[in-house]
Amino acid sequence: MGSTIYYKTESDIEKIRESSLIVSKTLAEVGKSIKPGITTADLDKIAESYILSQGAKPAFKGYKGFPATLCVSVNAQVVHGIPGNYALKEGDIVSVDCGVVKDGYYGDSAYTFRVGKISEELANLLKVTKESLYKGINEAKEGNRMGDISSAIGGYAEEHKYGVVRELVGHGIGRHLHEAPDVPNYGKKGNGIKLQRGLVIAIEPMINMGKKEVKQENDGWTITAKDGKPSAHFEHTVAIGSGKAELLTSFEEIEKVEAAQF
Ligand code: MG
Ligand code: MG
Numbered sequence: 519m520g521s522t523i524y525y526k527t528e529s530d531i532e533k534i535r536e537s538s539l540i541v542s543k544t545l546a547e548v549g550k551s552i553k554p555g556i557t558t559a560d561l562d563k564i565a566e567s568y569i570l571s572q573g574a575k576p577a578f579k580g581y582k583g584f585p586a587t588l589c590v591s592v593n594a595q596v597v598h599g600i601p602g603n604y605a606l607k608e609g610d611i612v613s614v615d616c617g618v619v620k621d622g623y624y625g626d627s628a629y630t631f632r633v634g635k636i637s638e639e640l641a642n643l644l645k646v647t648k649e650s651l652y653k654g655i656n657e658a659k660e661g662n663r664m665g666d667i668s669s670a671i672g673g674y675a676e677e678h679k680y681g682v683v684r685e686l687v688g689h690g691i692g693r694h695l696h697e698a699p700d701v702p703n704y705g706k707k708g709n710g711i712k713l714q715r716g717l718v719i720a721i722e723p724m725i726n727m728g729k730k731e732v733k734q735e736n737d738g739w740t741i742t743a744k745d746g747k748p749s750a751h752f753e754h755t756v757a758i759g760s761g762k763a764e765l766l767t768s769f770e771e772i773e774k775v776e777a778a779q780f
Pocket of ligand 2: 626627688689720722753
């Protein structure tokens with residue numbers, strides 16, 4: 519990604535909102551099918567056909583050569599998992615990351631789903647990771663600095679003795695899937711660029727149950743926790759205005775699907 523920050527107009531944000539809405543609905547569609555036995559490639563097909571039915575395109579497919587619509591990362595896989603013939607098992611957690619482009623504007627969101635019944639310690643990892651995302655979003659307002667978002671996320675996860683992944687970060691988004699600035703999940707309050715109205719960013723904590731270190735698998739994509747312990751990932755695309763940040767993606771539909779399953 520380049521270093522130029524593109525601030526968005528209201529009409530840009532309207533377009534990003536449209537793509538983001540499709541992303542959120544796609545994740546909800548995928549969520550309906552998450553159960554033991556379904557393969558990650560099946561989930562990818564569901565996502566792709568839904569996105570195309572909305573007149574949009576998957577943003578990840580072909581991005582730097584990525585072969586699929588979704589990144590699907592199971593258990594110790596942190597992010598960038600390639601969908602394939604792995605069949606989900608009861609007790610797994612699965613991060614589904616989705617990007618969409620429509621009319622030249624991008625939306626990006628991720629949600630970590632439970633497969634059937636999961637352990638209490640996994641449920642807690644999901645809860646804290648999702649909460650850390652909202653802690654970050656609470657700091658995403660005009661006049662604050664990037665470090666305020668970062669420290670809110672990282673500080674909260676570390677309070678719970680989890681590992682905060684350093685190598686991968688959130689990002690600006692708009693006319694490109696990944697734009698400046700970086701949105702790290704660790705950092706110091708008061709540091710970093712000043713947040714201004716019109717900044718649109720994807721905030722995406724990646725939190726490990728164990729240590730923060732990660733490695734890349736031989737497929738050239740999948741990032742996995744080095745210690746083999748589970749990892750969770752939640753992401754929203756948000757627009758910074760004068761007050762509270764505006765969520766352009768939403769977990770509302772996904773959470774309804776989850777509530778109906780459990
Ligand atoms: Mg994403
Ligand atoms: Mg992202």
